[in-house]
Amino acid sequence: MREAAANLAYASRMAAAAALGDARLFGESICDRLIEPHRARMIPNFYGVKAAALEAGALGCSIAGGGPSLFAVGGNPEEVGRAMADAFQEAGVESTLYYSKPSSTGVRVLDEL
Structure with missing residues (x-):
């Protein structure tokens, strides 16, 4: 509770x-x-990656949705991303970095089915 x-x-x-x-x-x-403590077990070196992001200047870091993707906000994106990728690599995990900016547009349809 x-x-x-x-x-x-x-x-x-x-x-x-x-x-x-x-x-x-x-x-x-x-x-x-x-939920994070349970999902973290499915992501190799999750806490190390999160710590690396925060040490590199991120303001926050967590698991995106149900995982296994992670996200970080704030700080220099390239520095934070590199720190996260390095921490994953230390655990033998290949990763791909994606950078995005927040949007104030709200919900919209990007593609029709």
Whole structure:
């Protein structure tokens, strides 16, 4: 129950950070105490990769959706990405980096089926 309450608190902080335009608070709010520990076991060196991202200047880092992709926000994208890729390589995991910028456009259809 504590983990669920903590996740709700982090989600609330994330919403506040988005409304305030506070990147640091947003990054600090990227925490999942409920699911991340279970999904992390399926990603080799997850905690090492996350630590490398944060040490390289990322404001936050976590698992995207159900995994196995990771994402980081803030900092210099190339430096953070390289640190993450190096940490994966140390674990013998090949990785591909993708860089993107946040969008304020909202939901839209990119392709018709």
